[in-house]
Amino acid sequence: GPKVLQIPSHQIIDMGQMVTLNCDPVSNHLYFYWYKQILGQQMEFLVNFYNGKVMEKSKLFKDQFSVERPDGSYFTLKIQPTALEDSAVYFCASSSLAGGQNTLYFGAGTRLSVL
């Protein structure tokens, strides 16, 4: 089936540093998402992105977070500076159409450990 690739699978950084999480979405998809999951619990929506713009974001998408997809390359989530509470698994997802009734395809996640 369609695959979303996330790089790296695990990132360890010191608090206050910048980190960039990379996502290669399904090739013909236009809508991109980031979710946060702590300790295998609830999936928490962060942001969705379409046509170069943030469409929706949650309260968890702090000012230190930013997303972009320059020239059709990786869809990235940047956190600058990082905080201890940013430690989690971050999942990227993509879909071909907008709206929750369309299937989301998730990557395997990037485990971020902030020390």
Next chain:
Amino acid sequence: QQKVQQSPESLIVPEGGMASLNCTFSDRNSQYFWWYRQHSGEGPKALMSIFSNGDKKEGRFTAHLNKASLHVSLHIKDSQPSDSALYFCAVVDSNYQLIWGSGTKLIIKP
């Protein structure tokens, strides 16, 4: 604000048995409902969706929706060890946003 609650938190079912997972939601205008499954170390994967009251069957999996009672469920017949995973209910609210439950951890015991 839509609330989605899943029960039980965890469930142990013998191999070959029936697993039943429950989900309640609060927004009566919700129209579309998903079950996603997440195996350990992987991202969630869509299992099935339902939008009409009643049952929808796909292989060993049956989803049941009752909008009047704000309830959707997933039943897994002839459970296999590979069905062991975290199962999420997700509900599309009136703003077309996907609201996730907190998940049910299913363990199939050989």
